[in-house]
Structure formats: C-alpha cells, structure tokens
Amino acid sequence: MLHNQNNTANIYIGLMSGTSLDGVDGVMVRLPDPVDAAAADADADTDTGMQIIATAYIPFDPDLREQAMRLQQASDNELHHEALLANALASTYAACVKKLQADASGQTVHAIGAHGQTIRHRPELGYTRQTNNPALLAELTGIDVIADFRSRDVAAGGQGAPLxxxxxxxxxxxxxxxxxxxxxxxxxxxxxxxxxxxxxxxxxxxxxxxxxxxxxxxxxxxxxxxxxxxxxxxxxxxxxxxxxxxxxxxxxxxxxxxxxxxxxxxxxxxxxxxxxxxxxxxxxxxxxxxxxxxxxxxxxxxxxxxxxxxxxxxxxxxxxxxxxxxxxxxxxxxxxxxxxxxxGVAPEQVEALAFAWLAQRFCLRLPGNLPDVTGAAGGRILGALYPA
Incomplete structure (x- = not known):
C-alpha cells in the first residue's frame, strides 16, 4: 500500500555517511503523513507506507576518507582540518543529491535530511559532533537542508543516539x-x-x-x-x-x-x-x-x-x-x-531513510527522539534548518 503518491510536499532526501567511512548513501522517498502511517495495515509485513523513488551511493575518495579518519583522534590544527572536511563532505553529499535527482525525473524535493559525519561522540561531556557544511549543501543543491539532528537530544540530557x-x-x-x-x-x-x-x-x-x-x-x-x-x-x-x-x-x-x-x-x-x-x-x-x-x-x-x-x-x-x-x-x-x-527495504537504505523521516518530523515540528531510548528529558524536535 502506498500513501500520498501525488503529494510532492512529502518527498524528502535522506543522506547518511556512517562510522564505516566508506561513502554516502542517499535515498529520495515519498513519505506518508504520520496520520496515514498510523492507519496503515498493521498486519501487512511489507507495507512500510513509503515509496522509494531513487537511491544512490557515492564512495568517499581516499583523501576524504583519510581526512575523516584523522579527525577521529586528537590532532594538530583540528578546526582547520574539520572545516576542510565539512566542505568536502558537502560537495560529496551534493553529488549524491544530483544523482538522485537525475534518476527521479524532476521530482520536487521538500527538504534534505543530512546526518553528517560523526567525528566525536561524547554525550557524557555534553556534546556530539557530526561534521558537515549544511549551508554549502543548501547552496549547491537549492534545497532546504535539515542537519545536526543529535545535538538537541544531548542538550536535553540524552545520548543523542541511537535516533x-x-x-x-x-x-x-x-x-x-x-x-x-x-x-x-x-x-x-x-x-x-x-x-x-x-x-x-x-x-x-x-x-x-x-x-x-x-x-x-x-x-x-x-x-x-x-x-x-x-x-x-x-x-x-x-x-x-x-x-x-x-x-x-x-x-x-x-x-x-x-x-x-x-x-x-x-x-x-x-x-x-x-x-x-x-x-x-x-x-x-x-x-x-x-x-x-x-x-x-x-x-x-x-x-x-x-x-x-x-x-x-x-x-x-x-x-x-x-x-x-x-x-x-x-x-x-x-x-x-x-x-x-x-x-521491502534494502538493508543499505534504512539509515538514509531514517534521516529523510527525521527531516519530515522537523518540518512538521514533531519530536524525532524517543526519551526511553536516549535518556533525554522528553521528546524534542531534532535538527536545524538551512534554507535554500
């Protein structure tokens, strides 16, 4: 069962580059309204209520991967190196978006959910860092970008993960x-x-x-x-x-x-x-x-x-x-x-889909975290908007 197939406001892109540091997975998906999702047939094991429009994978080039690996540990001139990595990531993310758009026959995308690349995760010290340049990504794609999903949960006393x-x-x-x-x-x-x-x-x-x-x-x-x-x-x-x-x-x-x-x-x-x-x-x-x-x-x-x-x-x-x-x-x-x-969902697409879904939650001003999971003080709207 598919939902809202003609509602372009429900088309989102999710981008995920994970701890494996191999590349970025991207997905363009038509998501159901939350009310529609709740009304979906709960007995149908493969009815996710989503329509995947296009998928893409862009591998990290060796230099980018080396930059990201270097920042996993304390090093000299970290701020400079992180800024350069953030720019390189944004360009790679934009290439992934371009490939999705090329494969999607001109679909209008409401927003991009971009996780960024985790280089530090220290919730016990009150911070988590997913490097990214969402302003540059919005500039390169001409699409609203939602990023920095984990920080609000950490600010509310949570782990910021898993989301x-x-x-x-x-x-x-x-x-x-x-x-x-x-x-x-x-x-x-x-x-x-x-x-x-x-x-x-x-x-x-x-x-x-x-x-x-x-x-x-x-x-x-x-x-x-x-x-x-x-x-x-x-x-x-x-x-x-x-x-x-x-x-x-x-x-x-x-x-x-x-x-x-x-x-x-x-x-x-x-x-x-x-x-x-x-x-x-x-x-x-x-x-x-x-x-x-x-x-x-x-x-x-x-x-x-x-x-x-x-x-x-x-x-x-x-x-x-x-x-x-x-x-x-x-x-x-x-x-x-x-x-x-x-x-009905390929295993390599699940996390990218999750951040498309979290971008939708942000746009609808709905909580994206589960306090019972992260330990946050309550449900929070996750992410920050970088308008196109």
Whole structure:
C-alpha cells in the first residue's frame, strides 16, 4: 500500500555517511503523513507506507576518507582540518543529491535530511559532533537542508543516539508482535520493538569497525566480503574473553558509543600477549565478538522476539549473520535472523531513510527522539534548518 503518491510536499532526501567511512548513501522517498502511517495495515509485513523513488551511493575518495579518519583522534590544527572536511563532505553529499535527482525525473524535493559525519561522540561531556557544511549543501543543491539532528537530544540530557529506533518503530513496528531491528554499521545498535508498542534501543558495541580495520591492515581490503576471510579462521577464546571484558558492554542502557572507544588502538591493546596468533583467527574472533555482543543484548532485552531484522553493511556479511543466528539459538532465543529486505527495504537504505523521516518530523515540528531510548528529558524536535 502506498500513501500520498501525488503529494510532492512529502518527498524528502535522506543522506547518511556512517562510522564505516566508506561513502554516502542517499535515498529520495515519498513519505506518508504520520496520520496515514498510523492507519496503515498493521498486519501487512511489507507495507512500510513509503515509496522509494531513487537511491544512490557515492564512495568517499581516499583523501576524504583519510581526512575523516584523522579527525577521529586528537590532532594538530583540528578546526582547520574539520572545516576542510565539512566542505568536502558537502560537495560529496551534493553529488549524491544530483544523482538522485537525475534518476527521479524532476521530482520536487521538500527538504534534505543530512546526518553528517560523526567525528566525536561524547554525550557524557555534553556534546556530539557530526561534521558537515549544511549551508554549502543548501547552496549547491537549492534545497532546504535539515542537519545536526543529535545535538538537541544531548542538550536535553540524552545520548543523542541511537535516533533510528523511532523510525524503526514507525516503519517496522507491528501491533502484538515483538521484533528487533539490528543496525550493523561501523557500530551496532538494536531497536527492540515490543509487542505492547514500547520501544527501546541502544548501541551494543562494534559492528564492522574492527573487522574492517583488521582486514585493511592485513589484506589491503576495505572490508571482508561476505565474511569469507573470517569464515576461514578459528575463534581464539582467550582473546574473545578479553574483548568481552570491555566495561561499556556491561553498562545498562541508555548508552551509545563510537570510534571514540572502539578503534584500532583499542584492539591493539587487547592483542597484547597474543603475538603468535594468526591474523585470520583474529578476524574470526572479531566477527564472533560483534555477533556475541548483539546476541547477548537481544537475548537479554528481547528474548521473546520472533524476528531480528538486520540492516547496514553487516547484513551482507554471511558469516556474521550465521554466527548471530547460531548464538541466539544457543541462548534459547527463537528469533529468526533476516535482512530488512524481507520487509521491502534494502538493508543499505534504512539509515538514509531514517534521516529523510527525521527531516519530515522537523518540518512538521514533531519530536524525532524517543526519551526511553536516549535518556533525554522528553521528546524534542531534532535538527536545524538551512534554507535554500
């Protein structure tokens, strides 16, 4: 079922560049009115109420990726380097918008929701930083831009993340059914969509970030396609136990994390004393680490879930998906692990769609956060407007 197909005011673009630092995903989508979405057939598993008009992906060039990686750690002249990165990102985002428009036959877009690139996330210190130049993006595209979605939630005492559970509830939630949406990007987070209509969510720990760094270091590849390399190795139990000792993993939600904690130097510290191990066995252990942190939290917070729907790059890692299913079964959790594609939404499009949806929420002056998820003092309108 599609809604409001002739209402151009409901056409939005969402742009997302995540912790994996591989590129920007863009989507042009016709969104239903919130009232229409609530009236959608709750029994139709694939009825999201959205009409995806066009999708695009623009990879980061190596220099841009290197700039973004450099800013993950404290360095000299950071303000200058961040400003240059923000400009480069805006140009890349604009290229993505141009490709969407070229594929969309002249559709009129109401607004762009642009997440920006997270370079620091320290809600415990009262800030989160997603670098971007939304003013330049508005100038380059001639479209209103909504950006800086996380800061208002942090200002209200929240984590500023994850913000996607509200979108997951609106799009994937079904009355009387318990399910989990697991977003496995650089960092993993889960949205627990309980049968009673309540929603919880938090970052579970690393997603692909450590696996990507390790395969780059040892094989010169940006990611482990299908998890094939990890599948060739054997898990190192003592190393897995050391990884699982990280205090963050045992904190109660609300909580969020990022590259500020889980980065190559953190992994190197955990590898002290494991000098003789094979790189492929380390990769297998990192894959198991991501799967186990997810399985533990799903079993702990959503033991009755019938389904775990996976989105993000991790949905394409067959080894990771298989290990997640096996580890859930080992904890007597009967949930079936599948990608969000079975719900009619490609896993690589979900986060970009979420920020299109958040842009709509801003334009309608509706809250975009869930206080039960982020810990904020209440619902808040998220984002800031940069008019065309």
């Amino acid at each position: 996607v559970p509200a979108f997951h509830r609106a799009v994937f939630g079904r009355a009387g059914a318990s399910s989990v949406v697991a977003n496995i990007g650089g960092i993993s987070n889960i949205s627990v969509l309980a049968a009673d209509g309540s929603t919880r969510g938090f970052d579970t720990g690393p997603g692909n970030v450590l696996m990507d760094a390790w395969v780059l270091q040892h094989q010169g590849k940006s990611y482990d396609a299908n998890g094939d390399w990890a599948a060739q190795g054997n898990v190192i139990p003592a190393l897995l136990n050391s990884l699982m000792d990280e205090a963050y993993l045992h904190m109660p939600p609300p909580k969020s994390t990022g590259r500020d904690l889980f980065h190559p130097a953190w992994l190197q510290g955990k590898l002290q004393g494991f000098d003789a191990v094979s790189p492929v066995d380390v990769q297998a252990t990192l894959c198991e680490f991501t799967a186990l942190t997810l399985a533990n939290d799903i079993a702990r917070h959503a033991a009755d879930a019938a389904h775990v729907y996976v989105c993000g790059g991790g949905a394409f890692n067959h080894q990771l998906m298989q290990r997640l299913q096996a580890l859930l079964a080992a904890q007597s959790c009967a949930a079936v692990v599948r990608s969000t594609a079975v719900l």
